[in-house]
Amino acid sequence: MRGRLLVVASVVGAVAMVGVSTAAATQIPALSTWASHTPPAVTVDAVPPPPPERVAIKEPAIRPVRFTLVAAGDVLPHGPVVDSATTSSGYDFAPLMAGAQPYVEGADLALCHMEVPVVPPGVAPSGYPLFGSPPEMVRDLALAGWDGCSTASNHSVDRSFAGITSTLDTMDIYGLGHAGTARTADEAATVQMYEISEGDRTIKVAHIAYAYGLNGLSTPSGKPWSVNTFDADAADAAPIVAAAQAARDQGADVVLASVHCCVEYRTEPTDAQRALAEKIAASGLVDLYIGHHAHVPQPIEKLPGGPHGHGMWTAFGLGNFLSNQHPDCCTVHSTTGVLLTATFDVDLDGTVTVSVEWSAVTVDRGDHHAMHVLTDVPNGVGSLSQAEVAARHQRVADAVGNQATERTIP
Numbered sequence: 001m002r003g004r005l006l007v008v009a010s011v012v013g014a015v016a017m018v019g020v021s022t023a024a025a026t027q028i029p030a031l032s033t034w035a036s037h038t039p040p041a042v043t044v045d046a047v048p049p050p051p052p053e054r055v056a057i058k059e060p061a062i063r064p065v066r067f068t069l070v071a072a073g074d075v076l077p078h079g080p081v082v083d084s085a086t087t088s089s090g091y092d093f094a095p096l097m098a099g100a101q102p103y104v105e106g107a108d109l110a111l112c113h114m115e116v117p118v119v120p121p122g123v124a125p126s127g128y129p130l131f132g133s134p135p136e137m138v139r140d141l142a143l144a145g146w147d148g149c150s151t152a153s154n155h156s157v158d159r160s161f162a163g164i165t166s167t168l169d170t171m172d173i174y175g176l177g178h179a180g181t182a183r184t185a186d187e188a189a190t191v192q193m194y195e196i197s198e199g200d201r202t203i204k205v206a207h208i209a210y211a212y213g214l215n216g217l218s219t220p221s222g223k224p225w226s227v228n229t230f231d232a233d234a235a236d237a238a239p240i241v242a243a244a245q246a247a248r249d250q251g252a253d254v255v256l257a258s259v260h261c262c263v264e265y266r267t268e269p270t271d272a273q274r275a276l277a278e279k280i281a282a283s284g285l286v287d288l289y290i291g292h293h294a295h296v297p298q299p300i301e302k303l304p305g306g307p308h309g310h311g312m313w314t315a316f317g318l319g320n321f322l323s324n325q326h327p328d329c330c331t332v333h334s335t336t337g338v339l340l341t342a343t344f345d346v347d348l349d350g351t352v353t354v355s356v357e358w359s360a361v362t363v364d365r366g367d368h369h370a371m372h373v374l375t376d377v378p379n380g381v382g383s384l385s386q387a388e389v390a391a392r393h394q395r396v397a398d399a400v401g402n403q404a405t406e407r408t409i410p
Contacts (some may be wrong), residue, residue, distance in 0.1 A: 004197050005109060007175065064346055065196065068341060070110045072113065072337070073292065073318035076325070079324070082133075093322075111146070111290070112149040113318070115131075119135075141174075141176065148194065150180045152260055153260045153292070157226075164227070167181065181228070185225045205252065205255075209228060209257070228243070244283060254288075254352055259280075261292075267297065268298065285307065287307055287354055288314075288342055289313070291314070294319070296334055297338050297396045298319075298399060299401045307352055313354050318337055318340060319334070319336055321361065324363075335392060336392050337362070338360065358405075364383055374393040374396070375409075
């Protein structure tokens with residue numbers, strides 16, 4: 001399925017193909033081999049007639065293009081998480097995230113939320129309160145099948161502008177798309193697009209991302225475009241709606257909005273959070289709202305509005321994907337999160353129909369921060385008993401609500 005996806009980087013003109021192995025590429029002989037080769041002599045009579053011209057014909061699309069998206073909660077590598085990933089030669093986060101990999105690899109598009117910046121070269125990683133992730137975190141997200149990440153969060157400038165640059169440079173190296181922060185004004189104005197092709201149709205999927213603030217820090221001086229922010233207290237959806245309109249103007253068939261907001265550790269959205277989502281839905285420009293920051297699962301609901309008036313599925317908060325949060329620091333719900341699976345059908349007239357499913361995930365702090373999909377381990381795993389697995393699953397189910405269907409197999 002991944003062969004259908006093209007990541008169009010937010011830097012104009014740069015593209016990277018996802019899901020195509022370079023190992024199988026045709027090997028071209030060295031130039032010296034050709035230079036020493038003398039072709040055999042031929043006569044005119046020995047030259048065969050040219051073959052008939054072959055014209056490639058693409059079959060017209062006769063049905064909607066269907067693709068799937070998987071989105072995850074906060075990637076928050078606290079110091080103990082980094083310790084669990086430490087090896088004799090560096091860092092390896094892949095074993096920590098292996099539990100989600102079958103779900104990620106099976107999607108046409110997989111988007112994470114890289115909540116913290118990558119440390120600039122030569123700088124040691126750090127945890128709370130001013131985060132700095134090892135670059136291996138990004139590498140291992142890419143190896144696990146993620147195609148891109150939102151990067152706008154309250155921690156975006158923890159490492160100042162150098163951290164923004166390091167984060168996006170690292171994502172470029174490993175072929176990940178990114179939305180929410182930028183290195184230049186031109187990059188900020190260019191919407192991150194993903195292209196999914198089927199038959200003679202190519203669907204352009206835009207990803208936009210915004211954060212409510214920067215933990216009291218300032219946007220880098222002279223670079224107001226470096227982080228996308230909005231006023232959450234005022235439920236000011238205008239910047240997000242404007243970005244969605246820009247995405248449509250740049251040719252997007254589908255628009256995904258990642259929103260980092262509003263109050264932590266609440267399983268219910270605040271009034272301002274709900275008002276913000278309702279305004280975005282009412283704009284008719286956004287197909288799916290993906291919420292972050294609360295660090296706990298929150299409801300998944302279909303709000304009135306959306307493109308063509310078909311409603312906008314809203315995941316108010318996906319909780320944590322990878323973190324060290326636990327009941328003693330935060331709340332019992334912070335040990336869990338949601339993998340969101342959305343299926344999009346794009347009709348011939350451009351109408352988009354969306355359906356969503358959710359899967360409950362958790363991190364086992366007692367077993368090197370291994371992350372698991374809870375329905376995959378009903379009998380317990382690592383340091384988690386069967387009863388604890390059931391309790392965590394029930395908390396997620398209660399928080400998510402009953403509007404969306406649970407997905408229990410990859």
